[in-house]
Amino acid sequence: xxxxxxxxxxxxxxxxxxxxxxxxxxxxxxxxxxxxxxxxxxxxxxxxxxxxxxxxxxxxxxxxxxxxxxxxxxxxxxxxxxxxxxxxxxxxxxxxxxxxxxxxxxxxxxxxxxxxxxxxxxxxxxxxxxxxxxxxxxxxxxxxxxxxxxxxxxxxxxxxxxxxxxxxxxxxxxxxxxxxxxxxxxxxxxxxxxxxxxxxxxxxxxxxxxxxxxxxxxxxxxxxxxxxxxxxxxxxxxxxxxxxxxxxxxxxxxxxxxxxxxxxxxxxxxxxxxxxxxxxxxxxxxxxxxxxxxxxxxxxxxxxxxxxxxxxxxxxxxxxxxxxxxxxxxxxxxxxxxxxxxxxxxxxxxxxxxxxxxxxxxxxxxxxxxxxxxxxxxxxxxxxxxxxxxxxxxxxxxxxxxxxxxxxxxxxxxxxxxxxxxxxxxxxxxxxxxxxxxxxxxxxxxxxxxxxxxxxxxxxxxxxxxxxxxxxxxxxxxxxxxxxxxxxxxxxxxxxxxxxxxxxxxxxxxxxxxxxxxxxxxxxxxxx
Numbered sequence: 001x002x003x004x005x006x007x008x009x010x011x012x013x014x015x016x017x018x019x020x021x022x023x024x025x026x027x028x029x030x031x032x033x034x035x036x037x038x039x040x041x042x043x044x045x046x047x048x049x050x051x052x053x054x055x056x057x058x059x060x061x062x063x064x065x066x067x068x069x070x071x072x073x074x075x076x077x078x079x080x081x082x083x084x085x086x087x088x089x090x091x092x093x094x095x096x097x098x099x100x101x102x103x104x105x106x107x108x109x110x111x112x113x114x115x116x117x118x119x120x121x122x123x124x125x126x127x128x129x130x131x132x133x134x135x136x137x138x139x140x141x142x143x144x145x146x147x148x149x150x151x152x153x154x155x156x157x158x159x160x161x162x163x164x165x166x167x168x169x170x171x172x173x174x175x176x177x178x179x180x181x182x183x184x185x186x187x188x189x190x191x192x193x194x195x196x197x198x199x200x201x202x203x204x205x206x207x208x209x210x211x212x213x214x215x216x217x218x219x220x221x222x223x224x225x226x227x228x229x230x231x232x233x234x235x236x237x238x239x240x241x242x243x244x245x246x247x248x249x250x251x252x253x254x255x256x257x258x259x260x261x262x263x264x265x266x267x268x269x270x271x272x273x274x275x276x277x278x279x280x281x282x283x284x285x286x287x288x289x290x291x292x293x294x295x296x297x298x299x300x301x302x303x304x305x306x307x308x309x310x311x312x313x314x315x316x317x318x319x320x321x322x323x324x325x326x327x328x329x330x331x332x333x334x335x336x337x338x339x340x341x342x343x344x345x346x347x348x349x350x351x352x353x354x355x356x357x358x359x360x361x362x363x364x365x366x367x368x369x370x371x372x373x374x375x376x377x378x379x380x381x382x383x384x385x386x387x388x389x390x391x392x393x394x395x396x397x398x399x400x401x402x403x404x405x406x407x408x409x410x411x412x413x414x415x416x417x418x419x420x421x422x423x424x425x426x427x428x429x430x431x432x433x434x435x436x437x438x439x440x441x442x443x444x445x446x447x448x449x450x451x452x453x454x455x456x457x458x459x460x461x462x463x464x465x466x467x468x469x470x471x472x473x474x475x476x477x478x479x480x481x482x483x484x485x486x487x488x489x490x491x492x493x494x495x496x497x498x499x500x501x502x503x504x505x506x507x508x509x510x511x512x513x514x515x516x517x518x519x520x521x522x523x524x525x526x527x528x
Contacts, residue, residue: 015139015182019209023142025155028176029218029317031272032159044158044216046174046269049167050223050261050289052135056095057279060266064130065099067163067270073129075103080144081136081169083189084109092134104128108148109140109189117149124153128162135168139182139211142173151214158216168223171261173213174269175221179239181208181229204231208238210246217259217269219317220246225260225292226282236260239294240302247296257321258294258304265289265309273316278309293324303328 026032031041047064049055055064065073075096082088084107093103106123107113115123124131131154133141145151158164164174172178181187184206186194195203208229210220222239229235243258250256261267266277278289290309296302305324315323 015137015143018139018143019183019211021143021146021212023146023151023212024176024215025151026215028215032155032216041272042159043272044174044269045161045163046216047163047165047266048171048174048261048269049263049266050171050225051263052168052170053091054167054263054266055132055165055170057264057266059277059279061095063266063268063277064163064165067268068129070129072099072101073163074127075101075130075132076123076128077103077105077132077134078150079105079107079134079136080109080150081138081141082134083136083140084113085189088134088136092132096130096132106150108144108150114148120148120150121153124150125157125160128157130163130165131157133164133166133170133173135166135170137182137187138169138172138178138180138213139209140187141169142211142213155214164216171223171267172221174216175213175259176215176218177210177212178221178223179208179210179235179242181206182211183207183209184230186230206231208233208235208242210242217274217317219257219259220294222258222260222292222294224263226262226284226289236304240304243294244296244300244302248300252296252298255295257317258292258302259317260292260294260304262289262291265291267291268314270314273314274320275312275314276307276309293321295321295325297328 031043033042045067049060077089077093079089089105096103104123104127185198188194222235225236227235239258247256263283264279268275276291282289291307293305294302
């Protein structure tokens with residue numbers, strides 16, 4: 001008996017008992033087939049996006065066509081998630097029609113329109129170069145495909161090299177599990193009519209669910225992760241709770257990985273490797289659209305780490321997960337974090353996260369925290385008080401991460417090697433005592449820094465006479481006092497060079513014709 005909906009209006013009661021069903025047709029993350037003799041592996045070719053019609057964006061559409069190796073690929077459109085609606089078919093195939101592709105439509109939402117198994121095989125396995133799956137109700141599509149054997153025919157097509165693509169429901173269906181809004185009251189064929197009959201409270205009275213899918217990619221997929229559902233709940237928040245519950249249920253020794261896809265981001269899966277694409281800014285204008293790795297760390301916090309899109313690099317899902325985890329470990333490490341100058345400190349803080357590390361651009365109501373040069377004081381007596389020390393002397397916490405040096409201050413490495421506590425690392429060493437000789441150059445009577453003074457010593461100094469001009473003060477070379485202490489005093493606070501103050505005496509004549517040096521030089525840690 002094939003699964004079929006009894007109504008085009010009410011679906012919640014029919015679908016809810018099947019939330020826990022198993023719809024997998026492949027071992028998650030493993031190749032579809034591996035030759036025992038040669039070891040060659042066959043992986044599905046997938047191009048998917050976070051939003052339903054995202055595949056028609058020019059960059060994504062061009063990628064789909066190029067993956068087929070043909071200028072005008074043959075296309076099969078499966079609109080089961082949208083209950084085979086005519087308007088969705090028209091919008092879901094417009095780009096392919098524009099370049100002259102041959103298109104076939106497979107209608108299986110109802111028993112009366114479902115073709116015979118033989119005809120279904122000809123359509124799905126023999127005809128297409130591309131299979132397009134619409135957005136819509138993912139749980140209904142999984143149930144219907146499994147009941148008529150369409151899921152196995154799609155797998156057979158993937159073995160032949162047919163490109164699988166889609167967005168929203170057509171994105172999550174290729175993963176091991178996904179987050180879906182399939183139980184919302186308007187997730188039916190006549191959704192517009194249902195919405196007019198629902199009260200405001202009824203529109204909000206539903207919950208996201210996590211369902212299993214076909215299992216080609218071994219991750220928990222969250223399409224539209226940068227948006228809210230019609231119940232006004234942020235998808236990322238529910239995804240974190242779902243991931244934590246699933247992880248605790250299965251045990252921490254078996255990691256479950258989440259893979260969030262922004263609406264304007266794309267995922268290419270080819271030869272067992274993933275490439276992340278982006279169309280630029282998110283729809284809310286905050287941050288760049290991308291994909292995100294979610295996982296539960298040892299403290300049972302769910303981390304959400306954005307990936308860098310449009311690099312052109314292909315990596316396995318395991319490699320992307322490892323990089324995401326290493327980035328968080330680096331921010332928690334007792335060693336100083338070295339980051340690119342383009343990454344602001346506030347961005348680094350947010351990527352670490354305070355309570356779950358949600359990317360600040362994921363929720364529209366959240367504004368980014370910006371830190372400018374003017375926000376960081378450069379004079380020692382204007383620096384804010386030190387935050388309370390963390391439990392471990394070098395442990396990074398949200399309160400002290402803001403002052404983390406990035407990149408490292410090279411001049412303090414020697415002192416750090418001998419320091420044993422955080423306070424010793426930040427302390428400025430006391431200046432050396434002044435030499436006893438009356439006319440010895442010191443920080444109090446030098447017009448120039450020690451480096452310039454050494455260069456400017458006269459020929460008389462080389463013959464055993466110091467900078468004094470009185471004969472009775474001549475000193476043999478062997479009895480010259482030690483060189484003066486440096487006049488540049490480094491003011492270090494929490495791993496940041498705040499200022500370099502050079503002391504000068506304007507009464508002495510200049511040693512070089514280029515004029516007086518400025519009395520105070522201020523530089524950041526990057527120029528040291």
